[in-house]
Amino acid sequence: MYIKINIEKCNGCGSCVNACPFGAILIEDNKARINEACNLCGACIESCPEEAIIDERVKEKKISEEYKGVWIFAEQRDGKIASVAYELLGIGRRLADTLNVELSAVVFGKTDEVEELIKWGADKVYYVSASEYSYLDDKLYSKTLVQLIKTYKPEILLAGATAIGRSFIPRVAASLRAGLTADCTGLEIEKETRNLLQIRPAFGGNIMATVVSPNSRPQIATVRPRVMKRGEYDPKRKGEIINIEPLRPSDKVRILERVEDISFCKVSLQDAKVIVSGGRGVGGPEGFKMLWELANLLGGTVGASRAAVDEGWIPYAYQVGQTGKTVCPKLYIACGISGAVQHLVGMQSSDIIVAINKDPNAPIFNVATYGIVGDLREIIPLLIKKIREGVIE
Amino acid sequence: MKIIVCIKQVPDVTEVRIDPQTNTLIREGVPSIMNPYDYHAIEAALQIKEFLGGKVTAITMGPPQAEEILKEAISMGVDEAVLLTDKRFAGADTWATAYTLSKAAEKLGFDLIICGKQAIDGDTAQVGPEMAEFLDIPHVCYVRKIEKITKEDMIVERLMDDCYEKVWLKLPALITVVKELNTPRPPSIRGRMIAKKAEIPKWGLEEIGAEEDKVGLKGSPTMVKNIFAPPPRGERRILEGTPEEQVTTLLRELRRLGCI
Ligand SMILES: Cc1cc2nc3c(=O)[nH]c(=O)nc-3n(C[C@H](O)[C@H](O)[C@H](O)COP(=O)(O)OP(=O)(O)OC[C@H]3O[C@@H](n4cnc5c(N)ncnc54)[C@H](O)[C@@H]3O)c2cc1C
Ligand SMILES: Cc1cc2nc3c(=O)[nH]c(=O)nc-3n(C[C@H](O)[C@H](O)[C@H](O)COP(=O)(O)OP(=O)(O)OC[C@H]3O[C@@H](n4cnc5c(N)ncnc54)[C@H](O)[C@@H]3O)c2cc1C
Ligand code: SF4
Ligand code: SF4
Numbered sequence: 203m204y205i206k207i208n209i210e211k212c213n214g215c216g217s218c219v220n221a222c223p224f225g226a227i228l229i230e231d232n233k234a235r236i237n238e239a240c241n242l243c244g245a246c247i248e249s250c251p252e253e254a255i256i257d258e259r260v261k262e263k264k265i266s267e268e269y270k271g272v273w274i275f276a277e278q279r280d281g282k283i284a285s286v287a288y289e290l291l292g293i294g295r296r297l298a299d300t301l302n303v304e305l306s307a308v309v310f311g312k313t314d315e316v317e318e319l320i321k322w323g324a325d326k327v328y329y330v331s332a333s334e335y336s337y338l339d340d341k342l343y344s345k346t347l348v349q350l351i352k353t354y355k356p357e358i359l360l361a362g363a364t365a366i367g368r369s370f371i372p373r374v375a376a377s378l379r380a381g382l383t384a385d386c387t388g389l390e391i392e393k394e395t396r397n398l399l400q401i402r403p404a405f406g407g408n409i410m411a412t413v414v415s416p417n418s419r420p421q422i423a424t425v426r427p428r429v430m431k432r433g434e435y436d437p438k439r440k441g442e443i444i445n446i447e448p449l450r451p452s453d454k455v456r457i458l459e460r461v462e463d464i465s466f467c468k469v470s471l472q473d474a475k476v477i478v479s480g481g482r483g484v485g486g487p488e489g490f491k492m493l494w495e496l497a498n499l500l501g502g503t504v505g506a507s508r509a510a511v512d513e514g515w516i517p518y519a520y521q522v523g524q525t526g527k528t529v530c531p532k533l534y535i536a537c538g539i540s541g542a543v544q545h546l547v548g549m550q551s552s553d554i555i556v557a558i559n560k561d562p563n564a565p566i567f568n569v570a571t572y573g574i575v576g577d578l579r580e581i582i583p584l585l586i587k588k589i590r591e592g593v594i595e
Numbered sequence: 596m597k598i599i600v601c602i603k604q605v606p607d608v609t610e611v612r613i614d615p616q617t618n619t620l621i622r623e624g625v626p627s628i629m630n631p632y633d634y635h636a637i638e639a640a641l642q643i644k645e646f647l648g649g650k651v652t653a654i655t656m657g658p659p660q661a662e663e664i665l666k667e668a669i670s671m672g673v674d675e676a677v678l679l680t681d682k683r684f685a686g687a688d689t690w691a692t693a694y695t696l697s698k699a700a701e702k703l704g705f706d707l708i709i710c711g712k713q714a715i716d717g718d719t720a721q722v723g724p725e726m727a728e729f730l731d732i733p734h735v736c737y738v739r740k741i742e743k744i745t746k747e748d749m750i751v752e753r754l755m756d757d758c759y760e761k762v763w764l765k766l767p768a769l770i771t772v773v774k775e776l777n778t779p780r781p782p783s784i785r786g787r788m789i790a791k792k793a794e795i796p797k798w799g800l801e802e803i804g805a806e807e808d809k810v811g812l813k814g815s816p817t818m819v820k821n822i823f824a825p826p827p828r829g830e831r832r833i834l835e836g837t838p839e840e841q842v843t844t845l846l847r848e849l850r851r852l853g854c855i
Contacts, residue, residue, distance in 0.1 A: 204812055238658045242686030242812050245822040365755040369736040372721040376728035381816030384719035404718050411822045418816035454733040458761040470757055500855055525774050533854040554854050573833040574841045584842045
């Protein structure tokens with residue numbers, strides 16, 4: 203196997219046993235032994251104080267120098283470029299400048315905002331405006347993008363880790379035999395190799411991993427929305443727009459209808475900068491009215507724990523957590539939420555977490571930047587009042 | 596109707612934590628379970644079979660002990676199961692996993708493949724759509740409702756970020772499912788008996804006719820370079836004083852941080 207123990211060096215200390223997420227290391231006769239559960243993930247290597255773990259995974263390099271440039275996929279929904287596209291331009295510009303190459307954007311579907319991509323940092327935009335591209339057709343999108351990549355050969359491709367990006371980009375990677383890293387929250391260039399270091403949470407956010415694709419090009423990553431900063435906006439910036447001929451859609455899939463369910467569409471939890479979230483402690487639908495008032499004052503929206511959804515106080519579309527949505531707003535205010543792990547996995551990457559709970563031992567306080575131990579029926583109205591006063595001042 | 600369900604054995608991630616002192620994973624006593632989404636994939640397959648007739652096959656790629664989840668699938672009512680296991684499959688990323696699974700699917704034959712939305716360990720949600728590309732069939736991710744299904748085609752609802760879409764697709768096809776779709780049935784007593792006795796075939800590289808340089812670590816374009824603990828949250832404090840004072844401090848801090 204590619205990960206081995208150097209029995210000579212191993213002193214049986216056991217720190218690798220705990221390092222292995224797959225339970226693949228056992229200590230036998232005071233020596234570590236790796237069994238067939240090993241996933242070759244490499245987590246054990248740095249855990250060994252004796253440097254007794256041998257890593258033979260690195261393969262010979264055979265990448266093509268032909269691949270140059272950074273691309274971002276700018277998705278549009280209903281003709282509007284999604285906000286994540288501008289974030290991708292921000293990080294894409296940084297990567298392109300480090301590598302000293304061009305930054306290009308790819309747009310599928312008609313939009314009036316193509317120029318905006320240039321003002322936000324793109325040098326070139328590859329634009330397919332045909333109406334067949336208005337909504338996600340996975341096969342059509344992937345076929346077209348594969349063809350563009352084969353023609354222009356970028357070394358990096360970034361897309362949003364959105365419903366659209368996560369659905370069709372894997373087809374692109376499969377077809378090109380390229381590495382694809384999911385849901386990245388950090389991207390950097392490794393100076394010596396020009397490789398893209400792709401940092402992402404895994405195991406439900408409990409660990410972070412750095413993933414590389416050293417031997418394939420392009421290196422493809424989906425990037426979590428609302429994590430990367432936008433770049434600089436320059437209304438005078440010039441760039442080139444290249445119109446691309448559309449391909450014919452297959453006759454195997456058809457989007458029949460977009461269901462604009464109000465309760466669903468209005469809740470753009472994933473885009474919200476502020477979320478005021480309520481749990482069982484909110485006590486009922488009237489309590490949620492109070493949360494809405496606070497959320498509106500802060501320019502945000504409301505979220506909920508599963509307990510509140512199960513009670514029927516608020517629809518499922520608002521649920522945050524393992525079986526609901528994963529959110530990462532700037533500010534998450536958890537009101538009357540105990541902090542069960544299934545809830546935490548959906549919100550613990552928020553920038554600032556405020557917890558309001560009357561139980562000082564509630565686990566939510568373990569992840570809270572600021573905690574208020576108290577009755578939310580007292581605290582929330584006070585907050586609302588103070589903010590109102592502040593605005594008037 | 597031939598349906599293949601792809602299921603994966605995963606560590607129960609709600610129990611995995613990093614020790615902030617040593618920067619290592621604490622996995623003492625972390626149990627292996629079936630990926631939670633995959634129960635919903637099995638349930639969907641069983642419901643379609645009850646409606647249209649046919650056969651449901653569960654497959655997994657993994658070490659020999661992954662047989663446990665195949666037995667569990669049989670106890671829920673799956674007709675047969677295949678374990679893809681071979682030392683050369685180890686270390687697969689999603690590309691190599693999807694390639695291996697699609698080779699097995701080709702050998703089995705199918706009208707529909709059902710995957711979970713994502714696995715709770717790797718968390719990539721890539722294996723399903725990558726398989727669809729290898730097999731050159733259409734796919735739909737995040738299916739939350741199957742509105743209609745016949746032997747030739749189906750209409751499903753897929754969950755998007757800001758709405759949902761009704762999609763028609765022609766079979767053979769692949770779907771990945773979210774938990775909203777259904778409530779998985781518990782194993783039956785009869786199912787448990789069958790599972791106990793079931794002989795689960797094990798297929799390696801040769802049995803599925805895969806190319807060696809496309810499976811396992813060798814076939815994987817991505818590699819995990821290292822694993823570390825998530826950055827610790829900044830300051831963490833419980834606010835003091837009367838409710839009035841607490842609220843004032845909170846608002847001042849949030850303003851200072853530019854949150855409001
Ligand atoms: C497979 C699975 C998936 C799940 N998925 C999710 C999910 O996606 N999202 C999710 O949220 N949960 C999920 N859960 C449920 C989760 O385990 C918890 O049961 C749930 O999150 C609890 O919600 P809660 O915190 O609102 O309620 P509780 O745990 O009942 O907590 C209520 C809290 O409110 C406080 N409180 C009460 N009154 C007041 C007051 N007047 N002022 C201030 N504080 C007050 C209490 O001290 C308590 O801490 C899942 C569970 C399972 C098994
Ligand atoms: C920390 C860490 C980070 C990783 N990051 C990446 C990455 O960014 N890119 C990458 O390509 N690989 C990555 N990998 C490798 C990846 O986890 C494995 O390839 C894994 O076998 C499949 O990916 P997944 O767990 O994300 O499955 P997902 O794609 O999330 O699984 C979706 C569905 O596919 C089916 N499925 C998945 N695996 C199997 C299987 N073995 N047998 C049967 N059905 C299956 C199930 O129906 C499942 O519900 C990572 C691994 C680790 C440990
Ligand atoms: S490489 Fe990963 S799976 Fe293998 S023994 Fe090391 S930590 Fe465990
Ligand atoms: S950490 Fe190193 S020395 Fe300690 S048991 Fe593991 S291999 Fe041996």
